[in-house]
Amino acid sequence: MKAKINWLGECAFAGEASSGHTVIMDGPPDFGGQNRGARPMELLLLGLGGCTAFDVVQILRKSRQEVTDCQLSIEAERAETDPKVFTRIHIHYRVVGRNLNEKQVARAVSLSAEKYCSASIMLGKTAEISHEYSLHEAEAS
Template sequence: MQAKVKWVDGAQFLGESGSGHSVVMDGPPDHGGRDTGVRPMEMLLLGLGGCSAFDVMNILAKSRQAVTDCHVELEAERAEGVPSPFTKIHLHFVVTGRALKENQVKRAVELSATKYCSASIMLEAAGVAITHDYEIRDSE
């Protein structure tokens, strides 16, 4: 896997993935930015959410669950001072569908957290306390 991050100006950077997709990262005005993109630490949090949600949806599809919507809400705490790494992250999955089986949703969230999500496993290995829960909504 490869990526490239190029400085644009101030605190703005353009990130380009190896697959050719780009994203703007920027800082707040008090740090020389113009607030034109996500913060780098927000990107890390979004990456965790995307990795976990991808796994959960993949597992639920394989178990033939009729999912109509899925999102994950993430809350993170960071250490005081510099550097300020994440210390705690909580992922709350909201899975909507028709006749979803709770045991399948629970299993998908657990498997993502413990076996499949590389981002989650990497952050936990670095000492971040990561917790998960889920909510099931009926789309009928």
């Protein structure tokens, strides 16, 4: 895996992933940025969320659970002094589907956190990561 970062001026950078996708990063105005993109630390949280959501949905599908939606809410706290690493991260999974088995959802969240989600395991070296989930019945179609 490779990435390229190109400075766009002031506090803005374009990050290009080896897959060819680009994201814009920028700083807040009080640090000279123009708020044209996400902050790099925000992208770490987004990466964590995407990684674990992918795992949970895939595990549930393999368990023959009829998942119709999965949304995550993530809250994080950072250290007050440099380096301002994440110290606490809480992830809430909102899983929507038909006749979901709560034990299967709990198992999927646990497997992602403990075995499959590289981002979670890596960030867990500096942050206390907690998880919770809620199940919601999908609307009849």
